[in-house]
Amino acid sequence: MSSNAHLPSGKATLVGVLFCFVLLGLWGLRTYRRYQPEPGIDETGVVTVVSVIGGHSGKDGGRFDHRVRLESGSEGIMTFPEMFARGSRVWVSYRRYPRDERFDVKLYARPNDP
Secondary structure (H helix, E strand, C coil): CCCCCCCCCHHHHHHHHHHHHHHHHHHHHHHHHHHCCCCCEEEEEEEEEEEEEEEEEECCEEEEEEEEECCCCCEEEEEECCCCCCCCEEEEEEEECCCCCEEEEEEEECCCCC
16 A cells, blocks of 8 residues: 555645635635725714713823714714813714714814803
8 A cells, every 4th residue: 555545636635725715715805895994975064062972081192982963963973082071062074984873083173162
């Protein structure tokens, strides 16, 4: 009996490698589609702060999550580098993502304090 009896043939090895390559490709495509950002819609308007959900500040600045109400009446979450009091009105340029209540703030202007 030959000592190579338990080794796969060249064709079987090639088929196995191709099978693994296809599986990795399909997994990579699925991962890419899952984490690909959904298209957003750029909008501008005045929002009213409903509440501060949380956040933190450090030596490099802060990030504070606010629940806000848009002029249309819908609500969502926006993150600002500073904390606003409940009821504050802020002019914001943002990107809205239709599938969830997330908004990415691009620019904002603080309200004038009396």
